Amino acid sequence: MSDNAGFLQKHHFLIRRLHSLSGILPIGVFLIAHLVTNSSILWGGAALKARGQAEDLSLTQGGIAYFQEEVSWINTQVPHLLLIEISLWAAIAFHSILGIYYATSGKSNLAHYSYQDNKRYVLQRWSGYLGILFIFYHVATLRWGWTFLVPSGTEWSHHFSASTLAAAVQGSTSGYTAIGVVVSLFYFLGVSLLVFHFANGLWTAAITWGLTVSEQAQKRWGYVCTALGAGLMLAAWSSLAGAFLTDHDTALEVESAILVEEHGPEHLEHLIEEVMDDEDHDEHTLNTTDTDNNEG
């Protein structure tokens, strides 16, 4: 314990600055890319049409197709994807663990000094706490396959990116359920807070590093960060709206068509079998437990 404290004190400044840096690189940069990609589920149809592609698809179907292509590209073309992911998770763990440690060393006093900047200070901390819970849920359910945390039990698949995503946030493969709406609200809160956290963090980082010194410079950089934050907020809400509004069956059709076109019908059957197998397996296990219980 005292060794830990000693290490932290000796490298206090470096660790503090790495904490600040890690929020921008890689986490912030990833956040931008992630939200822009995900929001394509909403605007991708228009983009395809603008390019003169996907003429036989509706705007909604086009969005699904665009999103699916982006996801396939990431999952098949990006080299060392796992390494990138692990670095990202490590950066998030570093940033959040230290962040919680630092945040708990302050004591907010909004009651008496309710300035807007002080509110930002407090919100930065709470958005961090809630944001990390959200990120954990988001990654665990959609990346690590912790399906027991998904109301529909759906496992996200990069072959069926939009349909499995829709099922995960809507609560079932056949439309909204109450718990699905709760999950979506959690997503809404989570992404909104995280976008704020990033925009505000970017603003304060400029003071921390000494890029913005004068009040004027801090103000101007504030406008830049606000604009960036607003843009990202829009992207975040579009992503979520896209996932929430996408019809599972429509998405599955579009995704299947892409798979057939690219790899032939056998591949699709193979993939579907795999998914079914998984589900059968689950049911099977359930049945066995049931029988076990009955017998017991």
Place this chain on the structure above:
Amino acid sequence: MTTATAHQPTSDKPKAVPGRSVIFKIKRCDGPGKPFRWESFKVPTEPGSNVISCLKWIAANPTTTDGKQTTPVVWDSGCLEEVCGACTMVINGRVRQSCSCLIDDYAPREGDTVTLEPMSKFPVIRDLWVDRERMFNALERVKGWVPIDGTYNLGAGPQESPEHQQMRYALSECMTCGCCLEACPQFLKEEDPKNWDTAFIGAQAISQARYFNEHETGARLKGDRMDVLTGPGGVSDCGNAQNCVKVCPKHIPLTESIGAVGRSATVHAIKKFFLGH
């Protein structure tokens, strides 16, 4: 009743009632380690009364509103014109100098209440009087001076442009009052001087370090100052809540100082990394 709007004088504030009496609710403490207690006093006011003049009246008439005879309330003060910082306390929940705090603004009606508390970030010596030693210690740590003592004549001082002088003048006005530290969510009370070296140093010392770094002769100690300010409790512990700059009675651009020292810290750390000193 304490009026929420009474913190700052506004143009539409109610007109002060002449000859009224005002209740002072005071958080008291008999000495270090002793428990706190609240006592109220009813004080007659005159036009232009301030908190110190009312405290003087209480010292002469130490009877609470319950009619109980008590000890006079202790406070600290010096200049009585908001330049020494000694009389700083928490009035109606917010930190400020008590000598310049006019009762007409804070309690304009008969029976209005003014709450007085000692600053919460410094050890209480007695009642409203606190020990601000940690701030002076911080000034020593960041070498808040220009090094001119030596064995030979250093000659004339450096030339300075009027703009630069103006900038430094604003920083020079700090009176070590502690408002910026009292309002800072990152600056916490630390009674044990052993911990002063690692706990957050606060905006006052950061800004003073900048003040002396900006002096051409003072800049000779910049490396030492930046060693302290890039260590534990240094400038990187600031959470950018920016309360400090809003409560500073001298309107010192503290957040600019924090940005400037942050910049020096970045440069200092990079230099140290690559050059080793």
